[in-house]
Structure formats: C-alpha cells, structure tokens
Amino acid sequence: MKDELASLIERIANRDRRAFEELYRLTSRKMFAVAMRIVREPGVAQDVIQDSYIRLWRYAHTFNAKLSAPETWLHQVVRNRALDLISQQGYAQNCISIDQFADNDDGEPNALLEAHSTHADEGDSGQVMRDCVQKLEGKYRQVLTLAYNHGMSHAEIADHLDVPLGTVKTWARRGLIELKAVYDEYQSELTAMSLAAVNKHRQDAEQPGFMA
Known part of the structure; x- marks a missing residue:
C-alpha cells in the first residue's frame, strides 16, 4: 500500500488525473x-478534504518518500488545512472539554473547572474560558488551545508539536492548574465589580428624585 500510494503521488506530480482519482478513492x-x-x-x-486534495494536486511534486510515508504526508496536509481553516474563520466546534482532556488523577483543578469547560461554543462561559487560556504561558496556552478548541488528544498534540507525550501531559496538568488560578482571579474581579455596581445603585437610590 505504501509503495502504491507513493507511486500515485509521483504520477499526480506529473498531472495524471487517473492517479489522482485513484488516490482519492483509496x-x-x-x-x-x-x-x-x-x-x-x-x-x-x-x-477541509476538498481543499487538501486540491493542494495535493498542486504540490504533489514536493513529496519526498525518503522523508515521510505517503499517508503520513497526506495526513499532515489534511491536519494543517483543518487548523488553518479553524484559525481563519474563528471556528469554534464541539470538542473535548478541558476536564476530559486532563488525566483522571489531576484531581481538584479538574473538578473546579468542570462547570466552565464544556464545549467551546456554549456562549459566554466558553468565551471566558478561552480568554483565560490566552493569558497562560505560551507552551501551556498552546497545549490547552489545541485540546480545548481543536479537540486534539495528548498523543495528537505530541505529534503536532513534535515533543514527547510525557511532556504534553505535564504541560496539560500544569496548564490546568494555572488556568484555575487565572479563572479564580477573573471570578474575584467579577465579584468585586458586581459589588461595586450594587453599592453604586444603593448610593444612587438614596439621592433625591432617584427613579429605579
């Protein structure tokens, strides 16, 4: 199969439409x-698939069988196009939650985030969580963004970032702990703002001629 796919890509590089149709079928x-x-x-x-195969037709000549297997190369074309499309359109799909992404033994940070880390398209709560993620250190932000926004597993993130799987798991755990701290700070600020608004309303209500 590997040799067959490599041969088809080579033929596609020479603008063989039948080879393209066969590769698509396979x-x-x-x-x-x-x-x-x-x-x-x-x-x-x-x-994503349509765009990816158009790119394959255009750039088949860049494939090098010595550097990667044909299916691995095609897999990367599709993945890159999917991530590009998400980035360009600001697309927020139903994806795994942060609490599902973390290891089961993460404990407290997992439980405390559970109510606010469901799906990325659930309105204000999802937006708040994404805003909090953006405040994290780069490596933690990247890992959690790939999981929370793009639905990628630990193994997929390790492959995408070209780092060991254990490193991704460590970054995920530490990132969740930092995310909890950022979220708690956000909640504290929100509470303070709410109290200030209530106090202002009470003060205004004490003024002559105030109408609620």
Missing part, C-alpha cells in the same frame, strides 16, 4: 476521519 475516507477529529462538523470536514 485515502479520502480515512482523511475525512482525520479532518472530523479536528473540526467535528461533517460540512467543514468536507471543505
């Missing part, structure tokens, strides 16, 4: 599954 279903794991919407995944 790989599109699996690549669609790759796209779905990232974007989580069939229509968007189909857009």
Whole structure:
C-alpha cells in the first residue's frame, strides 16, 4: 500500500488525473476521519478534504518518500488545512472539554473547572474560558488551545508539536492548574465589580428624585 500510494503521488506530480482519482478513492475516507477529529462538523470536514486534495494536486511534486510515508504526508496536509481553516474563520466546534482532556488523577483543578469547560461554543462561559487560556504561558496556552478548541488528544498534540507525550501531559496538568488560578482571579474581579455596581445603585437610590 505504501509503495502504491507513493507511486500515485509521483504520477499526480506529473498531472495524471487517473492517479489522482485513484488516490482519492483509496485515502479520502480515512482523511475525512482525520479532518472530523479536528473540526467535528461533517460540512467543514468536507471543505477541509476538498481543499487538501486540491493542494495535493498542486504540490504533489514536493513529496519526498525518503522523508515521510505517503499517508503520513497526506495526513499532515489534511491536519494543517483543518487548523488553518479553524484559525481563519474563528471556528469554534464541539470538542473535548478541558476536564476530559486532563488525566483522571489531576484531581481538584479538574473538578473546579468542570462547570466552565464544556464545549467551546456554549456562549459566554466558553468565551471566558478561552480568554483565560490566552493569558497562560505560551507552551501551556498552546497545549490547552489545541485540546480545548481543536479537540486534539495528548498523543495528537505530541505529534503536532513534535515533543514527547510525557511532556504534553505535564504541560496539560500544569496548564490546568494555572488556568484555575487565572479563572479564580477573573471570578474575584467579577465579584468585586458586581459589588461595586450594587453599592453604586444603593448610593444612587438614596439621592433625591432617584427613579429605579
């Protein structure tokens, strides 16, 4: 199979349309599954596949069988296009929650985040969590963003960032702890603002001629 795919890509580089159709037949279903794991919407995944195979047609000549297996190369084309599409459109798909992403033994930070880390498209709560993630140190922000916004697993993130799986798990755990601290600070500020608004309302109510 590996040699067959490599041969097809080589023929595609020479603008062989039959080779392109055969490669699509052999790989599109699996690549669609790759796209779905990232974007989580069939229509968007189909857009990713269409764009990815157009790119394959245009850039097949850049494939080097000595550097990567053909399916691995195609997998990367699809993944990159999916992430590009998410970034360009600000797309927020149903994805794994932060509490699901973390290891089961993370304990307290997991439980405390549970109510506010469900799906990225659940309105204000999801937006608050994304804003909090953006305040984290780069490596923690990147890992949690890939998990929270793009639905990637520990193993997929390790592969995407080219770092050991254990490192990704460590960054995820520490990132969740820092995220809890940032979120708690946000809640404290929100509470203080609410109290200030209540006090101002009471003060205004004491003024002559005030109408609620």
